[in-house]
Amino acid sequence: MRDLLSLQGLSIQTSSDKRSLTADVNISLVEGEALGIVGESGSGKTLTALSILGLLPRGVEVVSGEINFNGENLLSLEPERLREIRGKEISMVYQDPMTALNPVMTVGNQLLEVLDYHNHEVKNPESHVRESLIEVGIPDPERALKSYPHEFSGGMRQRAVIAMSLLLSPKLLIADEPTTALDVTIQRQILSLVSKQRSRRQMSMLWITHDLGVVANLVDRVAVMYAGRIVEVGTTKQIFNSPQHPYTQGLLASLPVASSRSRSRLASIPGVPPKPWLVGQSCSFADRCQFVQIRCRESLPLLDAQGSKSVACFYPIASST
Amino acid sequence: MTLVIDNVFKKYPIRQSKTVVNALNGISLNISKGQTLGIVGESGCGKSTLARLIVGLESPTQGAITWRDNVLLRGSKNQWRNHLSPAQLVFQDPYSSLNPRQRIGECIREVISAHNLRKKEEIDSRVTELLKVVGISEDMKNRYPHQLSGGQRQRVSIARALAAEPELIILDEPVSALDVSVRADVMNLLVDLRKEFGLTYLFISHDLSMVRHISDVIAVMYLGRVVELGTWDEVLDNPQHPYTKALIAAIPDHSQVGQMDLTVSLEGEVPSPTNIPLGCAFHVRCPIAVPNCSKMIPQLLPIKSSQSVACSEVVK
Amino acid sequence: MKREKNWVNYYLQSTSGIVGAVLVLIMITLSLISAFGLAPHDPLEQNPMDALQGPNGTYWFGTDQFGRDIFSRSIDGMRRSLSVALLSVGLATLFGVTLGVVGGYLGRWIDNIVVRTSDVIFAFPAILLALAIVNSLGNSWIDTSVAIAIVYTPIFIRVARGPVLSVKEMDYIKSARVLGYSSPRILGRHIMPNVFAPIVVQVALSLSWAILTESGLSFLGLGTQPPDASLGLMVSEAQALAAFAWWSLAFPSIFITIVVIGLNLVGDGLRDALDPARRSTS
Ligand SMILES: Nc1ncnc2c1ncn2[C@@H]1O[C@H](COP(=O)(O)OP(=O)(O)O)[C@@H](O)[C@H]1O
Ligand SMILES: Nc1ncnc2c1ncn2[C@@H]1O[C@H](COP(=O)(O)OP(=O)(O)O)[C@@H](O)[C@H]1O
Ligand SMILES: [Mg+2]
Ligand SMILES: [Mg+2]
Numbered sequence: 001m002r003d004l005l006s007l008q009g010l011s012i013q014t015s016s017d018k019r020s021l022t023a024d025v026n027i028s029l030v031e032g033e034a035l036g037i038v039g040e041s042g043s044g045k046t047l048t049a050l051s052i053l054g055l056l057p058r059g060v061e062v063v064s065g066e067i068n069f070n071g072e073n074l075l076s077l078e079p080e081r082l083r084e085i086r087g088k089e090i091s092m093v094y095q096d097p098m099t100a101l102n103p104v105m106t107v108g109n110q111l112l113e114v115l116d117y118h119n120h121e122v123k124n125p126e127s128h129v130r131e132s133l134i135e136v137g138i139p140d141p142e143r144a145l146k147s148y149p150h151e152f153s154g155g156m157r158q159r160a161v162i163a164m165s166l167l168l169s170p171k172l173l174i175a176d177e178p179t180t181a182l183d184v185t186i187q188r189q190i191l192s193l194v195s196k197q198r199s200r201r202q203m204s205m206l207w208i209t210h211d212l213g214v215v216a217n218l219v220d221r222v223a224v225m226y227a228g229r230i231v232e233v234g235t236t237k238q239i240f241n242s243p244q245h246p247y248t249q250g251l252l253a254s255l256p257v258a259s260s261r262s263r264s265r266l267a268s269i270p271g272v273p274p275k276p277w278l279v280g281q282s283c284s285f286a287d288r289c290q291f292v293q294i295r296c297r298e299s300l301p302l303l304d305a306q307g308s309k310s311v312a313c314f315y316p317i318a319s320s321t
Numbered sequence: 322m323t324l325v326i327d328n329v330f331k332k333y334p335i336r337q338s339k340t341v342v343n344a345l346n347g348i349s350l351n352i353s354k355g356q357t358l359g360i361v362g363e364s365g366c367g368k369s370t371l372a373r374l375i376v377g378l379e380s381p382t383q384g385a386i387t388w389r390d391n392v393l394l395r396g397s398k399n400q401w402r403n404h405l406s407p408a409q410l411v412f413q414d415p416y417s418s419l420n421p422r423q424r425i426g427e428c429i430r431e432v433i434s435a436h437n438l439r440k441k442e443e444i445d446s447r448v449t450e451l452l453k454v455v456g457i458s459e460d461m462k463n464r465y466p467h468q469l470s471g472g473q474r475q476r477v478s479i480a481r482a483l484a485a486e487p488e489l490i491i492l493d494e495p496v497s498a499l500d501v502s503v504r505a506d507v508m509n510l511l512v513d514l515r516k517e518f519g520l521t522y523l524f525i526s527h528d529l530s531m532v533r534h535i536s537d538v539i540a541v542m543y544l545g546r547v548v549e550l551g552t553w554d555e556v557l558d559n560p561q562h563p564y565t566k567a568l569i570a571a572i573p574d575h576s577q578v579g580q581m582d583l584t585v586s587l588e589g590e591v592p593s594p595t596n597i598p599l600g601c602a603f604h605v606r607c608p609i610a611v612p613n614c615s616k617m618i619p620q621l622l623p624i625k626s627s628q629s630v631a632c633s634e635v636v637k
Numbered sequence: 638m639k640r641e642k643n644w645v646n647y648y649l650q651s652t653s654g655i656v657g658a659v660l661v662l663i664m665i666t667l668s669l670i671s672a673f674g675l676a677p678h679d680p681l682e683q684n685p686m687d688a689l690q691g692p693n694g695t696y697w698f699g700t701d702q703f704g705r706d707i708f709s710r711s712i713d714g715m716r717r718s719l720s721v722a723l724l725s726v727g728l729a730t731l732f733g734v735t736l737g738v739v740g741g742y743l744g745r746w747i748d749n750i751v752v753r754t755s756d757v758i759f760a761f762p763a764i765l766l767a768l769a770i771v772n773s774l775g776n777s778w779i780d781t782s783v784a785i786a787i788v789y790t791p792i793f794i795r796v797a798r799g800p801v802l803s804v805k806e807m808d809y810i811k812s813a814r815v816l817g818y819s820s821p822r823i824l825g826r827h828i829m830p831n832v833f834a835p836i837v838v839q840v841a842l843s844l845s846w847a848i849l850t851e852s853g854l855s856f857l858g859l860g861t862q863p864p865d866a867s868l869g870l871m872v873s874e875a876q877a878l879a880a881f882a883w884w885s886l887a888f889p890s891i892f893i894t895i896v897v898i899g900l901n902l903v904g905d906g907l908r909d910a911l912d913p914a915r916r917s918t919s
């Protein structure tokens with residue numbers, strides 16, 4: 001199957017002082033696949049997602065690399081064509097649903113505007129919009145259409161945003177920590193809704209989160225990001241059952257296991273993640289790694305493709321399986 | 322020493338809309354010395370409100386919070402104003418819990434000197450000792466909070482609480498704002514301190530896996546009341562209240578790849594605390610509700626010696 | 638560990654801050670020269686023979702229609718403007734900050750009174766209110782200062798009260814209360830240091846507004862009275878002459894502009910320099 005989306009060597013810097021924020025990010029996604037990007041805050045997940053849609057904030061820019069979507073390089077597209085792709089072929093859901101909705105416009109009008117803006121041919125836009133709200137589990141869609149975003153709870157707002165992002169049946173849904181602000185029971189509802197819609201629509205998904213529990217149960221493949229770089233990629237099973245990068249392994253070991261009966265001491269990773277622009281030509285995890293060798297401080301380990309699994313480490317942990 | 326929370330209510334009147342937020346609705350709990358009580362519940366269920374009441378920042382609308390045994394008993398109104406509260410608080414947000422213009426050594430020293438907890442000449446070594454205990458080296462004493470990482474700030478907050486030599490330390494979501502790789506460190510520190518000094522904790526979190534990791538006893542809260550109470554393994558392995566069951570089922574578990582059953586365990590959302598359903602507050606979402614549930618508020622009743630549930634369908 | 642710089646060092650790294658400070662210092666020096674009677678000419682002395690001369694070796698900024706030296710009058714006007722600005726902003730800071738901090742910290746009815754009163758004062762346009770007060774007080778520079786102080790007090794109430802309200806809600810203040818610290822200690826050691834910076838910045842900015850207000854009052858014929866010099870009054874008097882004696886309007890205007898810009902640059906520089914987080918990241 002061919003790649004729907006691939007980022008190749010994508011590097012993002014601040015425009016003014018050329019600080020490197022992400023470096024050499026490679027990820028790819030085949031049609032229908034769900035890829036999770038996990039990483040701690042500041043590791044560059046949001047910037048990577050925003051760069052795909054050409055929505056990087058002012059002051060940061062892509063300095064090298066390619067973003068290919070469905071055969072087109074998004075970085076060199078006409079703004080016109082890029083706007084067409086946004087929303088219609090790629091849509092995005094953000095962490096804070098309040099900023100994704102216009103506070104002074106009813107939810108119904110915002111949904112209709114999406115159809116209108118993209119000249120979407122539907123016979124009866126109103127009923128199309130109503131159905132989309134029912135699909136995402138909003139009870140009483142009639143009333144919801146006439147409501148303003150502030151009249152919704154956080155969970156309902158996120159549902160409305162998801163309805164909006166699914167309205168034009170995109171090929172790819174990018175979700176940036178969409179459930180981080182929600183309670184677990186509401187998160188579960190949203191996860192269930194998203195996975196149902198995804199399989200129904202055969203949609204691809206890029207799911208960004210710092211919550212390892214969520215990706216373990218939602219996506220097919222996982223990319224682990226650390227200090228602006230992808231340090232490990234693999235299928236969800238590979239990453240969680242036999243992590244090879246010491247960071248991935250440390251991260252997993254540091255989490256208390258909700259279902260286990262014992263309460264052993266948590267493994268911890270000393271120190272804090274470095275600023276990506278201060279790493280230079282060495283492994284960004286070297287200072288915190290318990291297996292560090294001289295080589296790790298002298299050169300930069302790159303993602304090394306071995307089948308579907310790849311790890312940016314000179315001394316990967318031998319897989320247990 | 323035992324802290325007794327007896328049928329406490331807290332209502333916040335909202336002037337503009339002429340409504341009342343019922344943050345706590347008759348909550349009763351005991352915490353005894355050396356014990357760690359974990360409180361878990363979704364946002365808005367009243368966890369932080371309870372913490373503020375215990376430390377005396379606010380007073381209950383109704384009910385009493387009292388210390389038994391060798392701790393002074395005081396009236397409820399502003400009980401600890403200008404006195405060192407026997408319960409100290411560690412907040413969630415490491416960025417607002419330390420004075421940005423106070424060096425961290427000074428922050429600890431002030432607690433000791435304001436209440437003359439040590440002789441003048443012993444204060445310096447006490448500050449160093451407290452910082453060391455939480456894993457902050459002495460040479461960082463003169464730093465300002467913004468020169469520390471989130472995890473280090475949380476350590477300083479813990480040291481500040483320890484400096485007051487409290488009977489009880491309330492930890493209100495102490496690791497929720499920290500990065501995943503830093504959480505384990507702070508959790509381990511809390512466990513170590515408890516062992517070393519025999520501390521008593523009230524550990525509050527919305528994250529059941531953290532509560533499970535540290536608590537002896539767990540209380541599950543829903544809309545300002547305790548719906549289930551028991552030892553940590555009872556509550557997690559053998560949950561009885563339908564809400565506890567749903568909460569546990571909803572936690573995404575990283576140790577079981579792809580095993581999570583994504584079908585929804587609990588429909589709907591938590592009702593607004595301005596308009597709490599009559600009877601059992603959970604009955605509108607409850608899978609096992611019967612008509613009677615909307616008539617009477619179920620009391621927390623024991624099903625075993627150590628486990629209690631507030632559900633009239635479970636305790637019959 | 639990188640030693641953090643103190644705020645003076647940090648301030649001195651900013652070019653605009655230095656430019657601002659230099660401009661303000663020049664104006665202060667000129668005012669002092671005038672105050673000690675060291676001006677090249679007597680600012681009040683009329684020399685009808687020398688009326689309306691352009692700038693030259695004797696009269697650096699030229700003369701007005703009465704033959705008075707515009708340079709000497711300008712620096713005397715600057716002295717007057719700065720004195721009024723300092724006194725009025727000093728008074729406004731003293732009262733405004735005290736009321737704002739007390740109201741914001743204590744809340745309840747005290748805060749209500751403070752806020753209502755300052756709202757009433759705010760409801761009037763500044764210059765109109767100052768006009769009315771000057772009218773009823775008198776025209777001495779102290780009267781003018783008191784008038785401007787009354788007009789600016791609500792600004793300082795707001796400037797102090799806003800940060801107090803937000804700082805009061807911070808967890809470190811809650812923590813201070815749980816630690817049983819007394820109110821004076823909480824105010825003095827935990828609240829004031831965190832509202833100090835916006836107040837200092839406001840002082841610098843208000844000085845420049847006060848200079849403009851004083852000029853405005855004098856321009857309108859209140860405030861400083863002829864024959865005394867004031868920058869506003871000089872601009873007012875020069876209006877009719879400007880067409881054929883540009884210097885009579887230009888130099889006092891340039892003085893006002895320089896001191897206002899200088900104070901604004903100083904205010905901006907202080908804002909950055911007094912923020913400890915900003916100091917250590919650069
Ligand atoms: N507009 C911006 N200007 C400068 N730096 C930025 C900007 N946005 C983000 N950054 C920096 O880029 C890094 C990555 O940020 P982000 O992608 O938001 O991380 P994540 O989403 O993984 O938490 C961080 O160090 C952040 O401080
Ligand atoms: N000062 C206050 N005024 C009005 N409502 C409040 C106040 N403090 C808390 N609440 C409300 O009380 C409820 C309980 O809040 P809180 O104790 O913070 O919950 P939790 O800590 O469990 O998330 C929430 O609905 C919250 O909005
Ligand atoms: Mg992000
Ligand atoms: Mg809370």
